[in-house]
Amino acid sequence: MADWNLGMGTLSEANLNGLAVMLDNAKCGWKQLATAAKDQPRFRCSESELTNCSLQVLNCTGSPGRFLLDMLAERGCTLAFLLQCLRKMEHHQAVEYLTTAVEQIQITVQPQAQQVLEGSRVVLSCRASGPPALGYQWFRGKEEISGGNAPNLVVPFLTVAEQGHYICRVNHGEKFIFSKWAHVRVIRSGNSSSEASSTFFSATSGLRITYQPKHQTVSEGEAVLLQCFAEGNPPPQYQWYRNKEPLASATQPKLKIPCVTTADRGKYYCRVYNLYHEFRSNEVSINIGPSSMYDANWKPDEEDGSIGPTRQLSNFYATDKVALLIGNMNYLHHRQLRAPMADVHELTNLLRQLDFKVVSLLDLNRQEMHSAVTEFLLLLDRGVYGLLYFAGHGYENYGNSFMVPLDAPASYTSEHCLWVQSVLQRMQERETDLNVFLLDMCRKRNLNDDTIPQPGPWKVTANIVFGYATCVDAEAYEVNKDDLSNGIFISYLKKRLMEDEKVTVMLDRVGEDMGQCRITQGRQALELRSNLSERRALTDKIQSTDCPVTSARNLQWAIAHVLPESRTLEFECGVKVQLGFAAEFSNVMIIYTRILEKPKDIEHCTAQLSDFSEDLEIDLKHTNQESLLEVGSILPIAECLPQPEVPKLYTRLKALQRLKKELTFTVCLHYQYSNLEEELQERQTVSIGKPLVSKLNLHEPRVPHCSSSSSFEFNSSSLTESSMMAEGLGEPSGMSSSSTSATTCWTYYSNPGETSEVPPSTKVNLPEENLDTDECQPLSAGKSLPCTRVDDISYRFSNMPDFHSF
Template sequence: MSIDTLSEEVLNRLSLMLDNATCGWRQLASAVSEVPKFRCSEIDLTNCSLQVLKPEGSSGRTLLAWLADRSCSLDFLLHCLRKMDHQEAVQYLTPTAVAETIQIQVQPQAQQATVGSRVVLTCRAIGPPGLNYQWFRGNEEPQSQAISEGDTLLLECKAEANPPAQYEWYHDTVIISQQKTHSLKIPCVTTAHRGQYRCKVFNLYHKCWSDTATVTIDVQMPDGQKVDSLNIRPQEVTDQPLLAKRFYATDKVALLIGNMNYLYHTQLCAPIADVHELTNLLRQMDFKVVSLLDLNWQEMHSAVTEFLLLLDKGVYGLLYFAGHGYENYGNSFMVPIDAPASYTSEHCLCVQNILTRMQQKETGLNIFLLDMCRKRNPNDDIIVQPGQLKVTANIVFGYATCVDAEAYEVKREDVSNGIFISFLKRRVCEDEKVTVMLDRVAEDMGRCEITRGRQALELRSNLSERRALTDQIQASECSASYSARNLQWAVAHVLPKSHYIKFDCGVTVQLGFAAEFSNIMVIYTRILEKPKEIISCSAQLTDFPEDVDIDLKKSNQETLLEAGSLLLIKENLPSPEDPSLYTRIRSLQRLRRELSFTVCLHYTYSSMDEEIQERQPVTVGKPLVSKLNLHEPRPPRAWSGSSSLGLDSFNVPECSSFAECSTSVGSLSNTWSCDVKIGRDFSTTDSPSSSRSVNIPEETDSPELINAPKPLVVSKSLPLSRVNDSNYKFSDLYN
C-alpha cells in the first residue's frame, strides 16, 4: 500500500505533525535515506525548506508528495517514523493504515422476524492478519428524558478508544465541571437543569460528540398536578457545542533581534539559539519572521522601521528582543551592541515608543517578548515620555524577569538557551489565548529550582479577547496589503541561486548558499567535476568586502561546526559523501553594495608536485536582509524634545521601501534590484543621530559603576529535558 492511497485529510494531519524542527520532516528525510531511491538531493531538501515562504506552504506535505511520487509504501513510512521516535504520527497513522486495508465484503442486512424465531446477521471482511469483529446493538448515546422536579437525572455515553477515552459533559453548550466519566448523574433536579445535553469523547488523537439529549422537567403543583415545563424547541444539531468566538489575523509578522557581541559590555551566548528556535516555532504558526543578530543603534532603528511597514489593520505584530536591557520609570530599553559603557536612553531603543507606532497601524494584537534584564540604569536620569497609547485592549508584554531583576542563561558546552526561551518553546505553539499560554510558562519557570527566587516571568496585558498566536490568517479583506507584505518579507529572505563555475583546467565548482538567520549566510563550495589527471583539488573563498563580518580563521572549513555554524543542520547542505568547504558570513545588514568575492581553486596534477591556483571573481547580488540597507538612516520627522530616542525621530512612510524594487511579485531570484531610497534625500543634520552614525563610547566617574558588583558568569544551552536537573547550580548562571 503506497502513501498516495492516503486520504487528503490524513495527509494534511500528518503534514502538521511533520512541520516542526525537533522531530519533523528533516528527520524523516534522513530516516528514509536508508533506501537509495528515497534519498533526497540538496535541491529536494531546499525545495521543501522554501515552502515556508508560501502562505499555506508545508515542508512536510512537500516531502510526503515527493515520497509518494517514488511509490514509498505506508509500511516503510511507519518504519521510518518509528525509527525517528515520532510516537504521535505512528499512533495516528497505524489505525489509518489498518482502516485503509480492511474491506467489508458482506454487510448485515435488515430482517423481519417473529418472537421466538432465529435471526442471523452476517458480516464478512478481508484485511490484515488477526482481523476481529465486534457487534453493536443500538446506539450507546444519551437519550432524551422527561422527569419531574426532585427526580434523579442519569445520562450515559460509552465509547471505546485507544488510548482510553475521556469524557466532558455540556449543558446548553456550557461545560459541566467535575463531570469526567461516561455517566452524568444529577440528583434532585430542578427546572434549572432542563435543556440540551451533549457529551464530548476524546483522547490524545481524536474527538467526537454524542447526539443531543433534550431533558424536560415537569413542575409539581401544590394540588398534586403536573405542569409541563416550558416548551423548548430543540436546537439544530451541530458538530460541536457553540464555542467562544474565533478570532483571525489579517496577517502575522514578527521581528526577532538577538544581540550578543557587545563592543563595551559583557558578551552573551544564548540569543543566537533563542532567536533561531523562536523563529522556527513562529514560522510553524504562519508568522513572517525577520531574525537578526548583533545590530547597532542605526540598524536596530532601521529594522524596527521596516517592521512597522509590515503592519496594517488587524495584523498580529510580535517583537522579541534578547540582549542587554534595562527599565527606568516604567519604560523598557533595548541596548544595541555599540552602546557605550555609560549608555543612556539616547543610545538605546524605547519599547514603549515602538508600541505607540504599532498602535497607529491599528494592529489586531501587539506582542512584546523581552528577554533582558530590567535593572535600573544609574547613568540615565532622563524620564522618557512615549507617545500616548490608545485604549485598544490588544497589548501583551511578556518580560523574562521581574522589575529590577536580572535574566539568566545556563552554561552548556554547545549552544545556549536563556531561561525564558527554555520554557517558552514548549508552550508557544499551544492553541490558547496568549496570556493563558504565558501564564503556563510562568508556572513552569516557577517550578525550576535554579531560578526560583531569582528570575520569574512577568506578564502585563490589557488583552480582552481570546487571541492566540495560532489564530488563522484571513486576508480576504486586505488582499492587496497581504500580497505586499508577502513580497516585502520574501525579498529579505532570498538567497542567491547556486553558481556553477568552470575553470580552465576542466574543474567545475558549485557554490551553494544557506541562510542561518536573516543576516547570516553560509556559503559552501564543492567540486562537481575534475579531470582524472588532477589528484587533489579544493575551492576556497577569499577577498570578501570589508562591510561583512567573516572570521578568517573559520572560513573554508570542512564542517559547519568548524565554520562557526552551530544551528544549521547538514540536511540543508550537501551530503557528507560530497566533501565541501564552508564559510559563514555575518552582518549582511551592513553590506553597502553587491556581495563580491573570489573563488580560488587549488589543485595538483599527478605528474607534478607543485600546487597550481586559478582564481575567478564572483558577484552574487545582495542576499537576504542586505537588500533593506539597514545601515542607512530612515527619514526623520518632527523632533520631540521630551524624548531623545525612539521612533518618534522617524517618519515611517505608509508605503514600503520596496516600492522601487525593479522586479515582479512572482520572481524571487537573486536578480532583485532594490535600492531603498524613498525619502532618503534629506540632511542628516536634522536627525538626532546625525552626530553619530555609530555610538561613541563615553566614560564616567560614577561611583555606582565603579563599585557595582560583578555580573554573574554563565551561558550555554539548557536542554528542554533537563530544565529541572538538580545538577545545575546557581553558580552556573550567566546574567
C-alpha cells in the same frame, strides 16, 4: 444546497474512483494529500500506512490514491476537509471534480411570464447556484435559441413569431436541471383599448426587480459582491444603501467590496427607480465570519431571516502573522553574551511552524535597529498579529524599557537606546489585532539616565501582551553549557509556545514552570502585563486574503529573504566547482563550495573563498572550514544536506545588513596534477547581488513620517532628534559567560553602563560558582531549525529557504 459537513462515505464509487485516478501521480497526488491532511492529527498517516499505499501499485487493480481516500473516510474525514486539502495542494482538477460531485445545481431565479407590446424589448432571467462555471441554454418550446447561453436572454424586438413558452437548461458537465416554463405573450396595438392601454403602461413605464441581493457571510479581507437587477422603461437607475445611509458612487446594479473589513458589516439594500416608479430591494446582511469575534456556526436570524452569528465564542484568526526577532551578543563596550543567538534560533523555528513571517537578526547597531523596526512596521496592518522579541542588554527606568544596541557607549542613556513603549505605540497605530512584546533582558535601573520620556496620546485598545523575562529591578540569566546556551526564559518558553491557548495563559504557564526551577528561585521571575480582552493565541490560523495590502506585505517580507541561486563554475583545468547558499538568520548566510568534477590527472583540488566585499567584516576563522561547527554555525548539517555527499568547505558571513553594494568574492581553485609536485591556482570573481536582508539597506537612516504612511517616528519631546532617528528595536540586557570551560555556569545580563573591566567583587548578584542545572537543561540548538529542499516545497513564508543547490 450541498452539505459539505457530510463524510466522504457519501461519495459514490464512481466519484471515489475518479478522484483516485487524479491522485495516482507523483507530482501532485496522494502523497501530497497525505501531507496536507496532517493538519488534523487523526488524519495523519504513519510510515507503515504510507508504505501500504505505495504497495497498492503491485496489484493489477490497486490504486494508492483510492487506498488513502478509504483510510480518510474510515477516520471520519468530511467532504469539506477533503476539499480544503485538495485546495492546499493546489490540485485544481480534483477540486473542480469534487465540487461538481457534491454541489447540486439549484435554480435561484426563475424566468417570469410576461405580456408586452409587439416590438418591445424582453429580458428573461434565470440564475442558479452550484458548482463553478455553470452553463446556460435557452429554449423556446423544443427549439434551442441561438446565442442563448447566458443567465439573461434578451429579445430586443419581440415579434408574434417569437412569443411562446421559454425554458432554461442549467448544466455542469453531465449534470443539468431545467427552470420553470415562462410564457411570453405578444399584445398587438390593434387590440382593445383597455388591454392595449394597460399593456402600453407596463411596457413604457413599468419597473420590476428581477434579481434580489443575497445575504453574505465572508471572512475579513475577502471580496463581497451584492447584485440587484431590474427591468423597466425608462431604464432603471440604482442607489445602494448601508444601514439606511446612501453609499457614494454605488449607483450600479453590482456593488463590489474588494477587501471587506468589520467596518463593512451591516444591512444593505438597493433603491431601484425610473421616471415613474421606485422600488426597494430586499434588505440583506453582510456578516464577517467565521469572524475574529464569533464562532463559525452561523444561523438565520429568527426575526428577519438574515444570517447572523451565534453567541458562542470560539477560535480567532489573523489576516497575517509577522515577527521581528533581534539578538545582540557581540557588544563593543559591554559584556558579550552567548544566549541570544541560540534563543533567536529556537524561537525562529517555533514561530515558523505557527506560520509567522519571521525576520531574525543578530548584532544590530542603533541605526540598524531603528531601520529594522521601520521595516517591521510596514508588515503590520489591520488584523495582523505582530510579535517582537529582543535578547540582549537592556534596562528599565520609571516604567519605561530600553533596548541597548550593539554600539551603545559604556555610559549609555535613552539617547543611545531604543524605547520599547514608543515602538509599541507605533505598532498600535497600525491597528493590529494582537501585539506581543517578549523582552529577554535585564530591567535594572540605569543610574546614568535620569530622563523620563513622555509618550504621545495612546489609543484605547485591548490587544497588548508584554512578557518580561524577569521582574522589575532584576537581571535575566542564561545557562551556558559547552558551546550551546539558552536564556532561562527561552528554555521554558519553547516548551509551551506551541500550545493552543490564549497567549497570556501560555505565558502564565511559562512563569509557573520557571518558578519550579530551583536555581532560578530568588534570581529571576517572569512578569506578564496584558490588556488582551479576547482569546487570541499564537496558534490562531491565518485567513489569507487577496487584498493589495496583503500582497504588498508578502512582497516586502519576501524581499528580505531571497537567497542567491546555486551556481557551477568551470575552470580552465576542467574542474567544476559548485557554490551553494543557506540562510541561518535573516542577516547571516552560509556559503559552501564543493568539487563536482575534476579530470583524472588532477590528484587533489580545493576551492576556497577570499577577497570579500569591503563592507563586510570577515572573520577568517569562519571561512573555508570543513564543518558548520567550525564556522560558528548552529545549522544541523545532518538534516540539511544529503548523504553521503557533503560540501567540502563552509564560509559564514555575518552582518549582511551592512552590505552597501553587491556581494562579491573570489573563488580560488588550488589543484595539483598527479605527475607534478607544484600546486597550481586559478581564480574567478563571483558577484551574487545583495542577499537576504541586505536588500533593505538597514544601514541607511529612515526619515520619520506620519503613521498613516506606514512608517516609524518618535514624538517624545524628551528625546533628542538624533535619538529619534535611532530608535526602533531594542535588545534585552544580556548574559555573559564568566568561564569558557565546558562546565555549566551562570552569568547574568549586566547592569546598564557596566563594563567588563569592573572587578568581580564590585558587581552585584554575579554568582561565579557552578550550579546544578538538571531542572532547566537547555535543548540542543542543533536540531531546532528544519532545513528543506526549496525545490521540493511550495514557496510559503513559514518556510525559510536553506541550501538552494539541492
